[in-house]
Amino acid sequence: MSRFEGKVCLIAGGARGIGGKTAELYAAEGGRVVIGDVLEDPGRALAGRIGPGRAAFQRLDVTDPASCRAAVERAVGEFGGLDHLVNCAIRMAPGALVDLPAEGWKQVVDVGLHGTFFMCQAAGQWMIANGRPGAMVNLSSTAGLMPYTFVGAYSTVKAGIIMLSQQLALEWARKKIRVNAVCPGHTETPLTAAYLADPEIRRGRSEVTPWGRVGQPGDIAHGILFLLSEEADYITAAHLDIDGGLTRSIFNHIPGRKWD
Secondary structure, three states: OOOOOOOEEEEEOOOOHHHHHHHHHHHHOOOEEEEEEOOHHHHHHHHHHHOOOOEEEEEOOOOOHHHHHHHHHHHHHHHOOOOEEEEOOOOOOOEOOOOOOHHHHHHHHHHHHHHHHHHHHHHHHHHHHOOOOEEEEEEOOHHHOOOOOOEHHHHHHHHHHHHHHHHHHHHHHHHOEEEEEEEEOOEOOOOOHHHHOOHHHHHHHHHHOOOOOOEOHHHHHHHHHHHHOHHHOOOOOOEEEEOOOOOOOHHHHOOOOOOO
């Protein structure tokens, strides 16, 4: 397949997990990718596996607007331009909001919401200045669609990412820059690996999901690639739930109701 032949994508938070799988699949479909992350060792290793001329690693701190602009400049300098942006960077700060330290709240907001804005702004400025159409996908979550108890900062940020994506999409529509969000359900990534190593937790999460299993990074990456592709040319200001039906299944879990 070559949906992305001649295209260039910058992935913020691209060293592993959903971002890493997106980088692999984008390159496999003919594109070239800049992997941006603060995790240097896994980021460089992934770029090496994808191969020179197809991928490059750039240290990227999304909380720093200058670092975001440098990542865009790296994509332009290394591969000649920038067509696509994927924002995956996030931090977690578990805990009840009544006790959550200010630093924990700020860290989640700085990386997840400010970082998404800074990256979109840097990429959008370059695309607009150079008359380059493009597409961006921001990683939200089903936790952005409904409250996620005891990770309130994360849930609030993910909701903000949906609105930010819609705002940017409408501002940039006439510039032919599409902006969408994806909302994964529970997915097996480095952030969830410790939980899913427990067979009971994996079984429980699988059972409450109508599709019957925990999501994998590839499930989410395929949705991201669709939204980046020309097949999604008329889709902007949207969010795509990729959760095996979980978010819409509340009535399945009310006693006395059966779905199978």
